[in-house]
Amino acid sequence: MRTPIIAGNWKMNMTLAEAVALVRELKPLVADAKCQVVVCPPYICLHAVAEEIKGTNIALGAQNIHWADKGAFTGEISAPMLKAIGVQYAIIGHSERRQYFGETDERVRDRAANALAHGIIPIICVGESLEQRENGVTDAVVTVQTVAALKDFSPADVEKVVIAYEPIWAIGTGKTATNAEANETIGVVRNAIAGVYGKELANKVRIQYGGSMNAKNASALMAMPEIDGGLIGGASLKAEDFSKVVNF
Numbered sequence: 529m530r531t532p533i534i535a536g537n538w539k540m541n542m543t544l545a546e547a548v549a550l551v552r553e554l555k556p557l558v559a560d561a562k563c564q565v566v567v568c569p570p571y572i573c574l575h576a577v578a579e580e581i582k583g584t585n586i587a588l589g590a591q592n593i594h595w596a597d598k599g600a601f602t603g604e605i606s607a608p609m610l611k612a613i614g615v616q617y618a619i620i621g622h623s624e625r626r627q628y629f630g631e632t633d634e635r636v637r638d639r640a641a642n643a644l645a646h647g648i649i650p651i652i653c654v655g656e657s658l659e660q661r662e663n664g665v666t667d668a669v670v671t672v673q674t675v676a677a678l679k680d681f682s683p684a685d686v687e688k689v690v691i692a693y694e695p696i697w698a699i700g701t702g703k704t705a706t707n708a709e710a711n712e713t714i715g716v717v718r719n720a721i722a723g724v725y726g727k728e729l730a731n732k733v734r735i736q737y738g739g740s741m742n743a744k745n746a747s748a749l750m751a752m753p754e755i756d757g758g759l760i761g762g763a764s765l766k767a768e769d770f771s772k773v774v775n776f
């Protein structure tokens with residue numbers, strides 16, 4: 529059985545005070561959640577949020593992680609720094625990073641490897657553009673991204689990772705993949721893992737859906753057999769909305 533995991537990606541939103549207020553409001557609303565709850569605030573808010581969620585069922589995630597432990601990488605944040613303040617998860621290879629910051633499959637792989645080396649679980653994002661879906665290459669795109677992101681990982685590490693299947697055309701647009709589309713493509717991602725690591729291991733990997741998931745559509749998406757959780761953008765910025773997704 530795979531424990532569902534629902535993570536809020538706050539992106540570049542929330543001042544320090546707003547972040548603390550949001551998570552303070554969220555705590556009692558998700559206290560009985562049946563899934564793993566994760567919040568991913570901006571770096572600058574991580575420490576304060578870590579203090580605020582101590583002793584709760586909410587885990588802390590970062591929105592990225594560097595591939596090196598330290599060094600001359602101005603403006604970057606490393607896994608040891610994040611680990612030291614209690615970060616347990618890190619979103620890697622989000623489509624916004626791929627689109628605006630030149631993130632490549634190789635770098636995604638290196639960042640995820642470094643997260644794992646420091647005991648941080650990567651939430652690795654894969655997903656096709658609208659053009660790719662219309663051209664019928666969705667399966668090929670997510671397969672290539674998935675295999676590249678896990679290149680040379682040990683089976684033990686693969687078992688720990690979380691993959692987020694996020695069709696780019698559904699992110700922040702209000703357009704959700706249908707339950708069937710999301711389920712089917714997540715099945716393709718799982719097959720890609722099975723192709724390298726075998727079915728048994730692939731069946732243990734948690735694969736989330738992401739893309740305009742909200743209080744209204746969460747329970748139907750979560751009822752699909754391949755969908756093990758959600759990566760939530762817009763709907764994670766209000767405690768009540770996010771709690772409804774978490775308590776699907």
Ligand code: PEP
Nearest residue numbers: 699700738739740761762
């Ligand atoms: C995301 O950015 O990962 C995301 C799924 O955003 P939204 O829920 O706003 O579509």
